[in-house]
Amino acid sequence: MTPQPPRVQTTANPPIPGGFAVVVVAAGSGTRLGQGIPKALVRVGDRTILEHCLTGITTSGVTADDGDWDEGPVVVTVPAGDTGLTDVARSQGAVAVTGGADRADSVRNALEHLRALGCRPRGVLVHDAARCLAPTEVFARVARALVDGQEAVIPVLPVVDTIRAVDGTGACQGVVDRSGLRAVQTPQGFDWDLLLAVNDAAADHPEVSVTDDASLVEKFSDRTVHTVAGDDAALKITRPLDLVLAEALLARTLNRTEPRP
Numbered sequence: 001m002t003p004q005p006p007r008v009q010t011t012a013n014p015p016i017p018g019g020f021a022v023v024v025v026a027a028g029s030g031t032r033l034g035q036g037i038p039k040a041l042v043r044v045g046d047r048t049i050l051e052h053c054l055t056g057i058t059t060s061g062v063t064a065d066d067g068d069w070d071e072g073p074v075v076v077t078v079p080a081g082d083t084g085l086t087d088v089a090r091s092q093g094a095v096a097v098t099g100g101a102d103r104a105d106s107v108r109n110a111l112e113h114l115r116a117l118g119c120r121p122r123g124v125l126v127h128d129a130a131r132c133l134a135p136t137e138v139f140a141r142v143a144r145a146l147v148d149g150q151e152a153v154i155p156v157l158p159v160v161d162t163i164r165a166v167d168g169t170g171a172c173q174g175v176v177d178r179s180g181l182r183a184v185q186t187p188q189g190f191d192w193d194l195l196l197a198v199n200d201a202a203a204d205h206p207e208v209s210v211t212d213d214a215s216l217v218e219k220f221s222d223r224t225v226h227t228v229a230g231d232d233a234a235l236k237i238t239r240p241l242d243l244v245l246a247e248a249l250l251a252r253t254l255n256r257t258e259p260r261p
C-alpha cells in the first residue's frame, strides 16, 4: 500500500500504529499447567486463553488498517491434529497453522505461511498465547518503538529475586548481579525482513536452540534488540499458580470496566 501522509494527532497519546502482522504461538501442550488439554484451550474466567489473547490483539489496534497500512493478518500456531483452537482462531478472523516441535519451529511455520501469502506488513509481532492478558499498553510500546525506527523490540521487567549460579551438585557459585538483568515477555516486535532473514539463517543451524525470537536476531544478525517496559499482567500462564493469578487479574479488570448494576 502507498504510504499516506501522517494523520493529525488529536489526543495526548499518539494513536497506536496498525498494519502489523501478528504470530500467536499456541501449539504448546501445557505440560506444566497439567490440565490435560492444550493450554490455550484452558479457560480463564468465561473464555479460553486463546480467546483472551486474540481479543487483546484486536483491542490493541496493532493489526488494524490505520490509514497508513492495510490490516495485518493474525496467524495462530496450533498442535498437530487440533480442531478446537483452530475453531477459536477462525471465529476471531485469524488463520490457524500447525505448529512445530518447539516454539521456534512453530514461529517459523507461521512465518512461512505469511510469506506464502505474499504479505508485506508494517512489521511483525510474535506473541505467546500463554501471555493472554498482556495489556494494550505493552502492544503500544512495542509497536511505537518499531515505528520510531527500532528493528527488534522486546518488553522486559526488572528481576525481583536474588539470582545465584549453581553447579551440577546444587552448590552455589555466587550471586549474579541482577541490576543488569531483565525478565523477558512478549509481544516481541520485529522488522518484517529482519525476522524472515534470521529465521532463514536459523533453519540452516538446527543445533542452535533459542527460547525467544529476539535471540535469533542476536545470533544471526548484527542488529540490536531494544527493550521497552513490560507489565506484570503479561505474565506467562505456565504453572497452576499462574492460572490463579490470571483469574484474579481478570476479575480486577472486569470490576474496573463493567458498569455497576
Ligand SMILES: Nc1ccn([C@@H]2O[C@H](COP(=O)(O)OP(=O)(O)OP(=O)(O)O)[C@@H](O)[C@H]2O)c(=O)n1
Pocket: 024, 025, 026, 027, 028, 029, 030, 031, 032, 033, 039, 040, 077, 099, 100, 101, 102, 103, 104, 106, 107, 128, 129, 130, 131, 236, 237, 238
Ligand atoms: N511447540 C511449541 C511449544 C510452545 N508453543 C507456544 O509457545 C508459548 C510459550 O510456551 P510455554 O508457555 O512454555 O507453553 P507450553 O510449551 O505449552 O508449556 P509446557 O512446557 O509446560 O508444555 C505458548 O503459548 C505455547 O503454546 C508453540 O507454539 N509451539
Ligand SMILES: C[C@](O)(CO)[C@H](O)COP(=O)(O)O
Pocket: 103, 128, 183, 184, 185, 186, 211, 212, 213, 236
Ligand atoms: C518467549 C518467552 O515467553 C519470553 O519469556 C519465553 O522464552 C518462552 O519460553 P518457554 O520455555 O517456551 O516457556
